[in-house]
Amino acid sequence: MKGVVYVSEGCFRLGDRERPAVVEAGDAVVRVTLSSICASDLHIREGSVPRAVPGITVGHEFVGVVEEVGPGVGDLRPGDRVAANVETFCGECFYCRRGYVNNCTHPLGGWALGCRIDGCQTELVRVPFADNCLTPIPDHVTDEQALFTGDILSTGYWAADISDISEGDNVVVIGAGPTGLCCAMCARLRSPARIVMLEVSPWRRTFALEHGIADVCIDPSSEDAESIVRGMTDGRGADVVMEVAGGEDTFETAWRIARPNATVCVVAMYPVPQVLPLPDMYGKNLTFRTGGVDASHCSEIMGLISDGVLDPSVLITHRFTLDRIMEAYDLFASRADGVMKVAVSVPRPDAEN
Numbered sequence: 001m002k003g004v005v006y007v008s009e010g011c012f013r014l015g016d017r018e019r020p021a022v023v024e025a026g027d028a029v030v031r032v033t034l035s036s037i038c039a040s041d042l043h044i045r046e047g048s049v050p051r052a053v054p055g056i057t058v059g060h061e062f063v064g065v066v067e068e069v070g071p072g073v074g075d076l077r078p079g080d081r082v083a084a085n086v087e088t089f090c091g092e093c094f095y096c097r098r099g100y101v102n103n104c105t106h107p108l109g110g111w112a113l114g115c116r117i118d119g120c121q122t123e124l125v126r127v128p129f130a131d132n133c134l135t136p137i138p139d140h141v142t143d144e145q146a147l148f149t150g151d152i153l154s155t156g157y158w159a160a161d162i163s164d165i166s167e168g169d170n171v172v173v174i175g176a177g178p179t180g181l182c183c184a185m186c187a188r189l190r191s192p193a194r195i196v197m198l199e200v201s202p203w204r205r206t207f208a209l210e211h212g213i214a215d216v217c218i219d220p221s222s223e224d225a226e227s228i229v230r231g232m233t234d235g236r237g238a239d240v241v242m243e244v245a246g247g248e249d250t251f252e253t254a255w256r257i258a259r260p261n262a263t264v265c266v267v268a269m270y271p272v273p274q275v276l277p278l279p280d281m282y283g284k285n286l287t288f289r290t291g292g293v294d295a296s297h298c299s300e301i302m303g304l305i306s307d308g309v310l311d312p313s314v315l316i317t318h319r320f321t322l323d324r325i326m327e328a329y330d331l332f333a334s335r336a337d338g339v340m341k342v343a344v345s346v347p348r349p350d351a352e353n
């Protein structure tokens with residue numbers, strides 16, 4: 001079978017892969033039907049994820065059909081349609097028991113798929129802790145609707161949760177890329193007064209507005225975002241800021257644009273350290289929340305998709321098949337042609353004839 005291999009820094013290649021098998025009792029092998037490319041995959045390719053292991057199959061955002069289960073797997077059966085979680089987790093360690101699955105201490109815990117063990121940009125993938133990490137997809141939910149459940153949508157859902165958004169809040173989301181849009185979609189579930197997105201790309205601003213994900217978009221490169229947000233809030237500033245851009249000055253924008261006693265949720269991954277100038281923000285009494293997603297709410301998210309409350313499939317702008325996935329990489333990395341997310345389908349070998 002074919003799969004995208006992390007060959008070395010700067011190099012991914014579509015090559016031949018070994019068919020995976022059940023190794024541990026709790027494993028499942030899943031036949032991938034649809035996968036995507038995440039910004040984290042690009043981070044691996046550029047060498048900025050030191051724990052990524054050369055030689056593995058990359059990819060961690062996918063849906064598929066259970067092919068085989070180990071003897072320790074509970075309810076899942078071959079033939080079940082499932083969405084995968086970016087984080088495999090044991091469910092039993094100190095952190096897992098508290099819902100902090102990102103920090104699972106098991107050797108296969110946290111972000112392992114497509115980073116430290118073989119991932120999903122291929123035909124078949126072994127998923128450890130299948131009971132914890134595969135979410136059944138209801139029949140009426142499409143693969144495209146379910147595709148982002150375990151990664152960028154989980155990030156948005158988790159970020160909205162830890163941002164303490166109250167009804168009627170003014171929420172600012174910095175960055176209208178795929179993850180920023182998921183954060184805004186999930187913030188919307190909490191009935192804010194308005195969602196303001198800061199984004200330098202004109203077509204991303206248009207996308208956010210056209211899909212009703214943002215109420216207002218500001219171009220921070222040509223407009224004074226801080227004074228516009230103050231103008232909307234009786235001079236106070238944002239009640240909640242979600243920083244998803246990771247740009248040169250976006251962390252500073254995040255805390256400046258926040259009102260006193262606001263929550264600033266930092267989802268972004270920065271290439272360099274950021275400065276926290278405490279004297280400048282003394283008395284502002286901000287709450288900062290930081291870090292990588294705890295993807296522990298996939299069942300709730302699938303329920304919201306099933307009920308028609310969330311439909312992240314609008315983010316899919318381009319579709320490819322696995323044999324053309326390297327073209328999908330080029331497009332996604334270039335941000336050309338209005339690409340937001342790509343969906344890569346994997347035809348069944350026996351369906352090709």
Ligand SMILES: [Zn+2]
Pocket residue numbers: 038039040041060061086151152
């Ligand atoms: Zn990802």
Ligand SMILES: [Zn+2]
Pocket residue numbers: 089090091092093094095096103104105106109
């Ligand atoms: Zn654990």
